[in-house]
Amino acid sequence: MSDNKAYTRPAIALHWLMALMIIGGFAVGLYMTGLRLSPDKLKLYSWHKWSGITVLALALIRIGWRLSHPVPAPLPGQPLWQLRAAHYTHLALYVLILAIPLSGWLYSSASGYPVVYLGIKALRLPDLVAKDKELATALKQVHELLNWTMAALVTVHAAAALKHHLIDRDGTLRRMLPSR
Amino acid sequence: MHFRSITAVLALASLISVPAAFAAERAIDAAKSSISAEFTQMSVPVNAPFKKFSGGIDFDPAKPAEARAHFDIDTASFDIGDDDYNAEVRKPEWFDTAKFPKASFVTSGLKPTTPGNFEASGKLSLKGKTIELKVPVTAKTEGGLTTYSGTVSISRKAFAIGSASWDDTVEDTVKIRFRIAVPAAG
Numbered sequence: 001m002s003d004n005k006a007y008t009r010p011a012i013a014l015h016w017l018m019a020l021m022i023i024g025g026f027a028v029g030l031y032m033t034g035l036r037l038s039p040d041k042l043k044l045y046s047w048h049k050w051s052g053i054t055v056l057a058l059a060l061i062r063i064g065w066r067l068s069h070p071v072p073a074p075l076p077g078q079p080l081w082q083l084r085a086a087h088y089t090h091l092a093l094y095v096l097i098l099a100i101p102l103s104g105w106l107y108s109s110a111s112g113y114p115v116v117y118l119g120i121k122a123l124r125l126p127d128l129v130a131k132d133k134e135l136a137t138a139l140k141q142v143h144e145l146l147n148w149t150m151a152a153l154v155t156v157h158a159a160a161a162l163k164h165h166l167i168d169r170d171g172t173l174r175r176m177l178p179s180r
Numbered sequence: 181m182h183f184r185s186i187t188a189v190l191a192l193a194s195l196i197s198v199p200a201a202f203a204a205e206r207a208i209d210a211a212k213s214s215i216s217a218e219f220t221q222m223s224v225p226v227n228a229p230f231k232k233f234s235g236g237i238d239f240d241p242a243k244p245a246e247a248r249a250h251f252d253i254d255t256a257s258f259d260i261g262d263d264d265y266n267a268e269v270r271k272p273e274w275f276d277t278a279k280f281p282k283a284s285f286v287t288s289g290l291k292p293t294t295p296g297n298f299e300a301s302g303k304l305s306l307k308g309k310t311i312e313l314k315v316p317v318t319a320k321t322e323g324g325l326t327t328y329s330g331t332v333s334i335s336r337k338a339f340a341i342g343s344a345s346w347d348d349t350v351e352d353t354v355k356i357r358f359r360i361a362v363p364a365a366g
Contacts, residue, residue: 036264037264037265037268039345039346039348039349039350042221042222042349043222043349045222046222046224111261111262112226112227112228112260112261113224113226114224114225115224116222116223116224119222119223120223121223124223131261133261
């Protein structure tokens with residue numbers, strides 16, 4: 001494959017940075033909710049929210065970059081269903097990297113906890129909705145459902161990349177790797 | 181004879197009610213009042229109400245220096261909106277609601293500052309400790325109701341609220357916001 005079929009360096013950097021933050025944020029999210037109330041629990045909740053807001057900001061940058069820098073076309077010789085599956089999985093992942101942090105932010109607002117980014121009081125984000133216990137319960141479920149959807153899609157996404165790399169032995173995954 | 185006794189009863193009633201109109205304590209209208217505490221954890225302000233409190237105000241605008249007010253706040257009625265949090269703040273490290281079910285604020289004087297504004301001096305008793313406070317108060321009368329509102333900051337550590345393990349997550353300063361409504365005087 002030629003180099004012009006690879007993703008741009010910023011796209012690669014954003015992809016892997018966000019992958020790390022999303023997997024980390026997901027793991028912290030799973031862990032923290034089961035903890036009994038303690039100072040550590042409050043810290044983990046804050047870190048989880050800060051990483052989520054960072055993902056949201058990176059997602060906006062990434063979508064802006066993608067719209068202005070076309071991605072390489074899929075490698076030839078793939079069945080149509082695979083191309084479609086890849087297209088819709090990618091589309092759904094883009095929706096989720098916006099929707100998941102937003103649902104978390106909404107959930108935090110509805111619970112009566114403003115998000116103070118990085119703990120810097122000047123970076124207090126506006127409350128998206130007023131405090132409302134029932135709405136908070138509903139948003140918690142939405143946030144969880146979106147996360148499990150993302151976990152399933154990320155599994156499919158990673159499995160497909162590994163299938164291309166290890167079974168098809170084509171250059172699909174290499175186009176997204178930094179060391180070319 | 182009959183007529184005279186009615187007159188006597190009326191006269192007696194007026195003797196009782198006349199002073200009452202000037203210097204009676206008016207019980208607070210709890211449904212239209214609110215007392216809440218705003219604490220800050222991980223730089224995040226969290227405001228939560230005390231759902232149960234009572235009290236009375238005796239205030240003649242002509243004699244502010246003689247004004248008296250007292251409030252009792254049910255510490256177990258503090259509602260953060262989450263069962264785990266509510267259970268936590270009732271523990272001995274925080275409010276210790278089993279041992280100290282009530283907090284109270286009793287004023288000893290009221291000083292006019294600017295029109296409609298006062299500074300109330302009083303003693304706040306919480307968790308077995310009593311601390312002198314000066315509280316800025318704004319008074320407003322509307323539709324037969326006088327409301328006294330304001331915000332005062334206190335140190336939670338001064339009242340031994342919260343163990344040291346929370347010091348790096350929960351700030352020492354806690355803002356008490358109040359809006360106390362009583363039937364208008366007169």
